[in-house]
Amino acid sequence: MPWFAKIESGIVNKPTFDQYVPAHIDYVKQLNRRGHQAKSGYWNRRGGGMLLFKAESMQEAEAIVQQDPLVLNNCVTYDLYEWCVVVED
Secondary structure (H helix, E strand, O other): OOEEEEEEEEOOOHHHHHHHHHHHHHHHHHHHHOOOOOEEEEOOOOOEEEEEEEOOOHHHHHHHHHOOHHHHOOOEEEEEEEEOOOOOO
């Protein structure tokens, strides 16, 4: 499965954003239980982050992103990219 990266920018205030973080964390854990090897985090500077995960296709990746609570609740805008890995271990 190829890797995908959702690069996001926050578009709401921090208290609004923070209320959806627990649901986002639960969603990432669900993705991992389904084999997507998801990792989520934020940039050291405030206002954005990334979700890195595996999916079968760009269509599946887009469907995954659309179900992310941060997207469903209009907390972020994002760009979605297929990440072509060149070097591994």
